[in-house]
Amino acid sequence: MSSxxxxxxxxxxxxxxxxxxxxLAASExxxxxxxxxxxxxxxxxxxxxxxxxxxxxGVRLSSAGEAYLRRVxxxxxxxxAATDDVRQGVRNSLYVHASPSFASLWLMxxxxxxxxxxxxxxLFLSASPTHSDFALGQADLDIRYGIAQWPDLMVQxxxxxxxxxxxxxxxxxxxxAREPGELLGAPLIQSxxxxxxxxxxxxxxxxxxxxxxxxxxxxxxxxxxDAAVQGLGVALESSTIAAxxxxxxxxxxxxxxxxALTIEGHFVVxxxxxxxxxxxxxxxRWLHAQxxxxxxxxxxxxxx
Numbered sequence: 001m002s003s004x005x006x007x008x009x010x011x012x013x014x015x016x017x018x019x020x021x022x023x024l025a026a027s028e029x030x031x032x033x034x035x036x037x038x039x040x041x042x043x044x045x046x047x048x049x050x051x052x053x054x055x056x057x058g059v060r061l062s063s064a065g066e067a068y069l070r071r072v073x074x075x076x077x078x079x080x081a082a083t084d085d086v087r088q089g090v091r092n093s094l095y096v097h098a099s100p101s102f103a104s105l106w107l108m109x110x111x112x113x114x115x116x117x118x119x120x121x122x123l124f125l126s127a128s129p130t131h132s133d134f135a136l137g138q139a140d141l142d143i144r145y146g147i148a149q150w151p152d153l154m155v156q157x158x159x160x161x162x163x164x165x166x167x168x169x170x171x172x173x174x175x176x177a178r179e180p181g182e183l184l185g186a187p188l189i190q191s192x193x194x195x196x197x198x199x200x201x202x203x204x205x206x207x208x209x210x211x212x213x214x215x216x217x218x219x220x221x222x223x224x225x226d227a228a229v230q231g232l233g234v235a236l237e238s239s240t241i242a243a244x245x246x247x248x249x250x251x252x253x254x255x256x257x258x259x260a261l262t263i264e265g266h267f268v269v270x271x272x273x274x275x276x277x278x279x280x281x282x283x284x285r286w287l288h289a290q291x292x293x294x295x296x297x298x299x300x301x302x303x304x
Contacts, residue, residue, distance in 0.1 A: 005046045012039035013051060014076055017069050020058050070130055074138040077126070093122045094279040098143040101221035102266055103127035105241050107143070114286050121279050129193065129219070134271045140280050141270035143287075146195060148267050154275060156268045156284070159291040161240035162260035162298065163196040166251040168231045175234075177254060180205035187215030187233035191224040195265045198236055204261055225251070238265070243297040257298050 015025035016036060026033040044051050051065035061069060098107055103125065114123070132139035134153070148155050165183060167175075175186050180202060188198060188211050199210040215233045218224045225242050228235035229250045235242075239260070245251040253260075268287060274280045 005043055009039045009043035009046070010072055010076060012036050013043050013065075014069070014073060016040060016052065016059060017061055017065065017073075020060065022059065071133060074126070074128075074130075074132065077138075093124065094141075094283055095124045095126075095139045096141055096143070096283065097126050097128070097132040097139040099129060099145040099266075100127045101225075101241060102143055102145060104222055105225075105244065109244065110290050113290070114283065117286065118282055121282065123283075131269075140274055140277065141268060141283065144267050144269050145193070145265055146267075148264075150267075150269055152271075153269050154272055156288075157264040158266040158268055158287060159240060159294070160262055160264055161238040161266070162257065162262050163194075163201065163236060163238055164257070164260035165201070165234045165236055165254040166225070166239070166242055166246070167228055167234045167254055168250065169252050171228075171231045171233070172252055172254060180255065180259065181207045181209070183234060183254075184209055184211060189224045189227050189233040189235040190214040190217045191221050191235070191237065192217055192219050194221065194236065195263055196236065196261050201236055201261055205259060239297050240294070243294070246297040253298060260298075 012025065012029065012031075015028055016022055019025045019028065022033045022036050022040075026036045029036065040051065047064075047068070049064040049068075050062050051068065052059045053062050104127070107125070111123075111125075114121075126139070131144055131150075132142040134142075143158070144150070148157070177183050177186065183202070184207070190198065190211075198214075202210060216224075216227050218227070221237055221241055224235045225237055225245055227233060228237075229245055234254065235251075239246060239253070242251055246253075268284055270280060270284075
C-alpha cells in the first residue's frame with residue numbers, strides 16, 4: 001500500500017502531537033530529539049503539508065496536523081488494541097464506537113447486561129463525535145447520531161425519540177411557560193449538534209420568531225442536559241437520552257408530550273463485510289432488544 005507512510009513516522013507524529021514536545025516524545029520513544037524531528041520531516045515531506053508550527057516554547061499542531069491527527073490517532077489505537085489482543089490471546093473481540101452522549105447516558109447503564117449475556121465477548125468501547133473510518137479498521141460498528149447519509153454501509157435506526165423542552169423542577173416553577181412562544185424570554189440552552197434545533201421546534205408550534213441568543217451553547221447533549229439539571233436554562237433534548245434525569249426527577253418536560261417532535265437520530269452503522277461476524281450480530285441484536293424493551297420516560301410524567 002504505497003499511499004501509507006512509514007509506521008515509524010506516524011508513531012513519532014502521534015507522540016509529538018500528544019506531548020507537544022519533541023524532547024518529551026523522544027524520551028517516550030527512547031530516541032533522540034533529532035531522530036524524532038527527522039521522522040516528522042519525513043512524514044511532512046510524504047504528505048506535502050506542514051504538520052507542526054515550531055515556536056520557542058514548544059510545538060503546536062497546524063490546522064492540517066489537527067485534521068490528520070483526528071484520523072490517524074484512532075487507527076493507531078485500533079492497531080495497538082488488536083496487537084494487545086493477539087499477544088494476550090484475546091478472542092471474540094468487538095470494537096464499538098459511539099457518539100459521546102449516547103455512550104454515557106444510554107449505553108453505559110446497560111452495558112453490564114451485555115457482558116452478562118455474552119461473557120465470551122471482549123468489548124472495546126470508544127466515544128467521540130467523529131465517525132469511525134471503517135476503511136482504517138477503527139471499529140467493528142459505529143452508533144452514530146445525525147441524519148442517515150452514509151452510503152455503502154449497513155444502517156439501522158435504533159429507536160424513535162421525542163425532542164422537547166426540559167428543565168429542572170425548580171427552574172420550571174420559577175419560569176414556567178404556558179405557551180411555547182413564552183420560552184423566547186427564558187434562558188435557552190443550545191446543543192449545536194442536535195438534529196432538532198430550537199427554531200425547528202418553535203416553528204412546529206406555530207411560533208415564527210426564533211431565538212436571537214442562547215444563554216448557553218454546547219456541542220454535547222450530555223452537557224446541555226447537565227446545565228438544565230443545574231437550573232441554568234431550558235434544554236431542547238431527547239427524552240430517551242435524558243431518561244435517567246426524567247425518571248429520577250432532575251428534569252421535567254415543560255409541555256405536554258403531544259408537542260414533542262419525534263425523530264430517528266441514532267443509528268447502528270457498519271460495513272456489510274461485518275454483518276456475519278458473530279460478535280457484531282450478537283451486539284446488534286442486543287442493542288435492538290434493549291431499545292425495544294426500554295420504558296417511555298414520559299408515559300407517567302406530568303408537565304411542569
